[in-house]
Amino acid sequence: MSQRRPVGVPLKAEPSAELPSSERDTVLEVVRQNRELAGSLLPVLHGIQERLGWVPPRTVPLIAFELNLSRAEVHGVLSFYHYFRQKQPGEHVIYLCRAEACQAQGAAALEAHAKRKLGVDFHGTTADGRYTLEPVYCLGNCACGPSLMIDEELHALVTAAAFDELVAS
């Protein structure tokens, strides 16, 4: 698809033509829905991650092209925010709270247990691809910790046994 502009520097008029069509269509669709918003980059990245589960780095040139930003700007934002993922996650993402209120209720022990049980460190995905473990700094469930969120479901007073049950199901 790459073609020369009539004059000047050779540019890819349509970047990322080699993207898998699912990613390409997702980016174009999400951009179309959010283009009119002021400061649209975060809503666009959220939209892409909501649909794909991550923001593949290979989509950055297309996002930049569509929003008339530089690739550096898009990469800068994508890599700044902890929530945006540049690696494909497991089927479910476990957000384990590490903040003080949960620490006061045994979060450090739960963290150690979770890493042992899943056999991964933070940001890692289990070998079977079922779970990705992410740290989070507060889920706002601070009187009933330790807390974790699996996908969008919050769990309170999580013991090691409760954790095992959650990942077994």
Added chain:
Amino acid sequence: MSTTLYIPGEATARALGAEAVVKAVSAEAARRGLELRIVRNGSRGAFWLEPLIEVQTPQGRMAYGPVRAKDIPALFAAGFLEGKPHALSLGPAADIPYLKKQERLCCARIGVIDPLDVEDYRAHGGFAGLHAALSMEPAQIVQAVTDSGLRGRGGAAFPTGIKWRTVLNAPIAADGQKYIVCNADEGDSGTFSDRLLMEGDPFCLIEGMTIAGLAVGATRGYIYLRCEYPHAHAALRTAIERAYAKGYLGKDVQGSSKHFDLEVRLGAGAYICGEETSLLESLEGRRGQVRFKPPLPAIAGLFGRPTVINNVITFASVPAVLERGAAYYRDFGMGRSRGSLPIQLAGNIARGGLVEKAFGVTLRELLYDFGGGTRTGRPIRAVQVGGPLGAYWPESKFDTPLDYEAFAQGGGMLGHGGIVVFDDTVDMSAQARYAMEFCAVESCGKCTPCRIGSTRGVEVIDRLRSGDRPALQESLLRDLCNTLTHGSLCALGGLTPFPVISALDHFPEDFSKPLAAAAVGR
């Protein structure tokens, strides 16, 4: 006539099993051929009683809790739909001592009303403040907020009226645009009052922001919400949609020809975006890096336009000020801290939750009279007030009244009103290390003391904990903290020394304990 039940749809109640309770209630009612109306209210904030079911009876709303799904058949059998006694009975919900002793000005409707029902909101005094504001001149609204003594509840405690006056009088660009921005990036550990309000009474925030728009002449507002709060996001989106449908938002607010649009934007897990200027950067679609001040956001804020940026609780406190008058609000509190503060009891606490009290209540009353001591039953050794950047205090400071100035004088910070409780098993040198580690993870990277100092801080605390020339490490740590305090661009680097130095000052024994090498640097 069908009986009305209230079962919270709020995140903590859900996490404790409210969904299973709703299912069990529906199943049991179907089995008995009963028709019930289940309202998913917010949580009143007494979390150790959640899931808390309330039944509407002629004697009032009778409460039962904490209810598990397996308790449901027995509750039906005991006649709880008529408010009859059961082992889980708590009597009328409003008379639960924890709730009855509070002074709820801002959080009065949370847990009481159906959060997404405009009519229920109106029936409980909702939109009265907005209607009052619609009949006032902008300067009069600002004056009322100024007279109320309301200060920013996000933590910095800046007088709200002064901020609003600055925006009202700010020079405007050709497009005349000003903005209202709500900081709902409640990232402090130990805080959840913003979340409880957004889930339990979202129209109150919408009303407060609309009043702010009228006060300063802004026609557009944004709520910047942290993405860790999916339930609050859903509640806000629905509430905004319904507010538009009922003419409380849009081009012609309640037929006044005043214009106010509002939308929610999601953050993406960056603690620093709770800092107002990095929040604005983020809203504009950039990395959440702190801006230099001046110019203040009130002069050049979002997209360079004059912007009111306040915390959720600040905006949500405004409707009551307009409805009941500045004097009513101002008459609560002590010293220069007027009105009330929604306090959050968190961490290792027996009766954790939301306690809204007038300023002046002491830490001790909150920790013991309300909180009932630790959940583990061990003595309270330390509390951290004001989030991850707040000081760690020992028991000797528990008679400090909740007052911005009293806390500052004691070397602490009231912040957003979160209190995290630790029992005597806590290792305070580990907490100090964590404070530096957190700063390193969350630093935006713009200024050197914060970006590099935080990592050096972790290293020096590790050496101190391992007993490697402790006197030298301590003086290095104090020197480093001094640099962070005075050389950082914003409160993240500037306040990280608070938890570190307070832990060192009040709990020095934890730093000199000989530690197994394995325990260090975990």
